């Protein structure tokens with residue numbers, strides 16, 4: 404008998420009919436003789452609606468109130484799912500994050516899980532029941548409700564799988580696996596049978612919303628096998644796993660895009676030690692993650708300093724940097740929140756040069772101007788104007804022939 408954690412995404416819980424259908428999936432797993440722990444997201448679109456209402460009422464909604472508000476979405480689905488299971492003669496019991504308890508570091512709207520109590524869930528499992536746990540929420544050191552960042556139910560599921568030493572964690576969603584790129588943008592995208600933790604971490608951190616990055620990090624760290632599959636049809640989905648010898652060695656495994664970042668530029672900064680620290684330090688103290696950073700070689704003792712931040716933090720970052728720029732005697736502070744980051748990921752890049760160049764060529768053919776570039780061992784990212792997102796993703800998918808099986812793709816010259 405295996406223990407399986409099944410995470411049901413919001414798109415699979417959007418209405419009563421879908422909740423009923425998802426409950427059938429859970430019962431089917433149980434009838435195969437396995438123990439099951441269910442983790443649910445809020446009903447599809449619910450969290451977005453709550454965020455939109457908050458933004459209508461407040462320019463910069465306070466973190467604590469956002470946590471309280473957003474945690475309500477999963478409160479609805481745990482009980483509805485438990486009821487749907489009980490209707491099918493299952494002994495189901497719903498748990499909020501606090502009732503489990505899922506402990507977090509207490510940072511509002513982007514808390515990290517620090518520990519999970521196992522007793523309450525184990526008691527239900529031992530009695531032959533199905534615990535239904537609210538994803539995306541936990542309880543901070545002071546007993547406060549905290550949420551884990553958008554898409555955080557994935558992380559709850561993998562963290563629970565690790566804590567309970569589950570055999571597998573299944574992520575049920577509206578696509579039947581991880582694709583070479585978002586199939587909503589490129590219908591010719593191909594499903595990957597397997598992908599390495601390393602590549603999935605890159606894709607998730609670069610914007611592929613199919614899995615939250617922390618979920619993949621947890622899975623890699625605690626070796627939890629994760630399978631992404633469809634709630635709506637049977638299939639093997641995509642297994643996220645360690646790199647194996649016999650895996651298809653694609654040069655590029657996938658393309659991610661991210662429209663949730665903004666670009667900040669400080670023009671005419673005096674080129675002297677301590678400037679990067681003054682700027683990035685001020686931003687970090689606001690708990691904002693700084694991503695791509697570019698500083699040009701200074702001319703006449705001045706330099707420009709550009710970096711990206713999450714788009715939702717853009718107003719806060721601009722407000723924070725205004726006094727800092729005056730203090731360091733920079734000439735101007737500018738930026739844009741209409742950018743997109745497009746990235747190509749693949750472990751095959753380690754042994755092949757030329758991916759970046761082929762990427763730049765494909766973008767130039769479409770007249771897409773590149774604003775920033777960043778590379779690492781297994782990825783290349785570019786920042787472009789947001790209006791080119793779809794064009795850029797499609798052009799790259801075609802240029803690297805990702806619609807074809809790996810062995811039919813043209814080798815790089």
Ligand code: ADP
Nearest residue numbers: 412413414576577581582584585587611612613
């Ligand atoms: P859920 O509500 O189940 O959590 P999400 O919307 O968070 O679902 O994630 C599934 C969506 O992720 C898909 O509908 C798809 O549009 C998007 N997506 C982005 N990149 C990929 C990719 N590489 N492979 C599969 N899906 C992707």
Ligand code: ASP
Nearest residue numbers: 444450539553554555556
């Ligand atoms: N409901 C939350 C969100 O929409 C968490 C999740 O779905 O994973 O981001």
Ligand code: MG
Nearest residue numbers: 412554612613
């Ligand atoms: Mg999701």
